[in-house]
Amino acid sequence: MEHQELKIMTGKPKLYYFDARGKMESVRWLLAAVGVEYEEVLFKTAEDFENLIKDGNLMYQQVPMVEMDGMYMVQTRAILKYIAAKHDLYGKDLKERALIDIYVEGMRDLNDMIIYLPFSLPEEKQKNLNYILERATERFFPVYEKVLKDHGKNYLVGNQLSWADVQLLEVILMAEELKSGILSAFPKLQEFKARVSKLPRIQKFLQPGSPRKPPVDEAEFEISRKIYKIDKNLLLKHMS
Ligand SMILES: N[C@@H](CCC(=O)N[C@@H](CS)C(=O)NCC(=O)O)C(=O)O
Known part of the structure; x- marks a missing residue:
């Protein structure tokens, strides 16, 4: 024992x-x-x-x-x-932690929809896919695009890598698998994706x-x- x-x-x-x-x-x-x-x-x-x-x-x-x-x-x-x-990917104080939670929960809503898409009834699949793409481009991605644009920093919270950044890259890549050009209207997210994908540990995980x-x-x-x-x-x- x-x-x-x-x-x-x-x-x-x-x-x-x-x-x-x-x-x-x-x-x-x-x-x-x-x-x-x-x-x-x-x-x-x-x-x-x-x-x-x-x-x-x-x-x-x-x-x-x-x-x-x-x-x-x-x-x-x-x-x-x-x-x-x-x-140390969870903010430096309670407010940063709350912000990370707020961003991550939105990303998880999108992530869960994508995970559950294969469980759609066959005749509902296309409709559900369209719904997810609409939610991604009209609800969720505009939020993170605006955050990055407004504060002009490299990462979502506190100018250092956090859980929210890791979750965002994961969900961006999942959404791109559903529609390759899904980031076309989101220049800040495109830059974010390129930047975070190059971090050595992340780069290794993407290999x-x-x-x-x-x-x-x-x-x-x-x-x-x-x-x-x-x-x-x-x-x-x-x-x-
Ligand atoms: N709230 C739980 C849900 C976990 C969950 O639904 N797990 C599924 C597999 S992805 C499972 O174990 N299903 C079997 C069951 O619920 O009996 C979590 O987020 O971890």
């Missing part, structure tokens, strides 16, 4: 998820941005997931789970906040062969439906 505890305290963080982006991808991004190496337990079947639940460490019988610093951490936002705070996962394809979508036992009738009807 002592030996086991020591291993948990000193080992690399261990990420438990299925072999896809999903909710874990932002955790992968943030760990990459702070230069922390990690291991991944990537399960592939409903049985693997059930076994993980039987181990008893998934508080809500849900993943993502990250084994880190002697804790079995669940709930994506809690995990991300912990990493951001631990590695082929890194732990970054590809967009979900049909096969992965079917695997995830089986793992989490998502019924066909539960597919999203109207994203809006």
Whole structure:
């Protein structure tokens, strides 16, 4: 037992998820941005997931789970906040922290819509895609474009890299996968993307062969439906 505890305290963080982006991808991004190496337990079947639940460490019988610093951490936002705070990507005071939360929550709204797009009913998919593109270009991206333009700094908050910048680059790249020219009306975001992509740790994460996962394809979508036992009738009807 002592030996086991020591291993948990000193080992690399261990990420438990299925072999896809999903909710874990932002955790992968943030760990990459702070230069922390990690291991991944990537399960592939409903049985693997059930076994993980039987181990008893998934508080809500849900993943993502990250084994880190002697804790079995669940709930994506809690995990991300912990990493951001631990590695100084969470502002220098309460107001900066609130701003980072405000920006990140908007980005997560957009990020979640994109993650859930494959769960659309086939006949609703195009409509949902259009809805996401409209929200990205008319609601979310104008906010971050204006922030960067108004303060003229390189990063969103406090003139230094924060969790919000890492999350913004992640969601920009996801949105570009849906529509390549989506940043055409956002010059500040284009500059931001180029700048942050060049930070050495981020650049490394963007290279082929890194732990970054590809967009979900049909096969992965079917695997995830089986793992989490998502019924066909539960597919999203109207994203809006
Ligand atoms: N609020 C949780 C939601 C986690 C969640 O929905 N996880 C899914 C996989 S992405 C899951 O484990 N589903 C199985 C279940 O809910 O039984 C978080 O953000 O981490």
